[in-house]
Amino acid sequence: MTSEADGQSIVSRFLRRQRSLSGRLVFVAAIWSVLSLAVAGFILVELYKSASERSFDAQLDVYVKLILAEIVPDPAAGNDAGISAPENLDDPRFSLPLSGWYWTVAKADGTTVLFASSSLVGDPLSVPPLGDQESQSTFSVGPGSEEIRVVQKRIGIAGQDYVIIVAAKTAGFRADIREFAQQVILTLVVFGAGLVGAVFLQVRIGLRPLARLRSSLGEVRRGEAEELDEDLPVELAPLAVELNALIHSNREIVERSRTHVGNLAHGLKTPLSVITNEARTETGPFADKVSEQAAVMSTQIQHHLERARMAAQRRVIGVSCEVEPVLGRLVRAMSKIYRERDVGLADAPPAGLHFRGEQQDLEELTGNLLDNACKWARSSVSVNVSLLQSGETARELFQIVVEDDGPGLSESECREAVKRGKRLDETVPGTGLGLSIVADLAGLYGGYLELDRSNLGGLRARLVLPSV
Structure with a gap:
């Protein structure tokens, strides 16, 4: 019982580690084939042994009868x-x-x-x-x-x-049985190898439509196709049809969400602008308080509308953009805006690296980080892009690291910096939404933002995002 349980445990552990469907099928078929052929070989050898014993006994029985015939008296x-x-x-x-x-x-x-x-x-x-x-x-x-x-x-x-x-x-007699057993083992080994090979080919050919479906889904995710290829076997064609319907429905929902966000932005910003303008025409504590609270409301509205827009874009299936052109344009733009800073890419991004999301979101993410670094840097800002390996989720991720040689932040200030509307220095212009928007948007895409000390002496912002 213990050995049987151990064997089942080993098979279960292997199947849990094996993420390939074809690998699982071939492994199970190979185990079954080996066990079946081993049992068949044992039965064949035992049957041959029994037949040989009966034949040997029949031969000896002939001599028994001859002796009987010789000793019987006349x-x-x-x-x-x-x-x-x-x-x-x-x-x-x-x-x-x-x-x-x-x-x-x-x-x-x-x-x-x-x-x-x-x-x-x-x-x-x-x-x-x-x-x-x-x-x-x-x-x-x-x-x-x-x-x-x-x-x-x-x-x-x-x-x-x-x-x-x-x-x-x-x-x-024993030599004949051993020779037969060796021939049976050799024959079954060759037959088993051929059987496993045939199973492997059967699985590969049988699962080829799944590979086509996966490839088609990859093209949709990369933005190279609008929908899945529905030219599949009858077992998979309904799945492709339903996925295409889901993709179209998703796009319609996103478009409606964007329309609602735009309408809400116009519906709130215009009355708020009127209130702010009216408060500015008046003087006194009441007018000052109205202006102050209107500014707070404007900041909150901007944050939540931006977050809603991001969430709507995040749910678009099949949207992607290349990283290198976006970063190149932003670095060149920041170099012109902040001429006294040395802004540059430490290394060129990996060739063909794509961000799984909207181009304007990638521009906003990296633009906010670069703008924040340039504001606080003394002389230089460094940008580095590299791929990451995630063993737990098996997702493809990449990171953008922006470093500056400014004063940097303490651990507590790093935690405060990503809170919406939080400004650690009122002397520097801004709304305090930049890093919080980056953190929120990265989270919507399944990534994250980390802040710590840079080797240059200032702040190190590490942005992790999904790639295609």
Whole structure:
């Protein structure tokens, strides 16, 4: 029970680690094939062994009958005549000393051996007792400690019971079985390898439509196609149709969300602008408080509308953009705006790297980080892009690291900096929404933003995003 449970545990652990469907199918088929062929091979060898034993026993039984025919007394000699010694068995092996072929004739009580073959050269033939049985076929140990096959038969002659015993060494018999077993193993190994190969081809060919579906889905995710290819087998075609319907429905929902966000922006910003303008025409504590709260409301509205717009764009299926052109344009723009700063890419982004999302979102993410770094940097800003490996989620991720040589932030200030509307220095222009928008948008895309100390002495902003 323990070994069986251990075997099941090993198979279960392998299947949990094996993420490939074809790998699972081939592994299970291979295990089943090996077990089935092993059982089949064992059964074949046992059947051959049983057949060989019956054939061997039949051969020995022929000599038992020949001996019986030789020892039966001649009826013409009278009923009181005793048995006579066998004279001719037509097999010289019974005459050669220790040839491995032997016979004896003894009384049924086993106390007296009446006749024995010359091959025994006087050695006794040790065999299991016959008991109450009329005949028996067993294995025993003969002269020279060789294994022998023994056939015994009880006969009654003239009122006296005798036992005829014929034995032969099993070396040739065992050699035939071993040779047959080797041939069976070789044949089943070749057959098993061919069977596993055939299963592998069957799985590869049978799952090829799934590979096509995966490739088609990848094209949609990369923005290279508008919908999935529906030219698939009847089992998969309905899935492709439903996915295409989901994609179209998703786009319609996103468009409606964008329209609602735009309408809400116009509906709120215009009355708020009127309130702010009216407050500016007045003086006094009340007007100041209205202006202050209107500014707070404007900041909150801007943040939540921007977040809603991002969330709507995040749900678009099949949207992607190349990273290198976006970063290149932003670096060049920041270099012109902040001429006194040295803004540059430490290394060129990996060739063909695509962000799984809207181009304008990538521009806003990296633009906010670059703008924040340029505001606080003393002389230089460095940007680095590299791929990441995620063993837990198996997603493709990349990181954008922006570093500056400014004053930097402490751990507590890093936590405060990503809170919406939080400005750590009121002397620098801005709304305080830049880093919070980056953190929120990165989270919507399944990424994140980390802030810590840079090797340049200032702030190090590490932005992790999904790639295609």
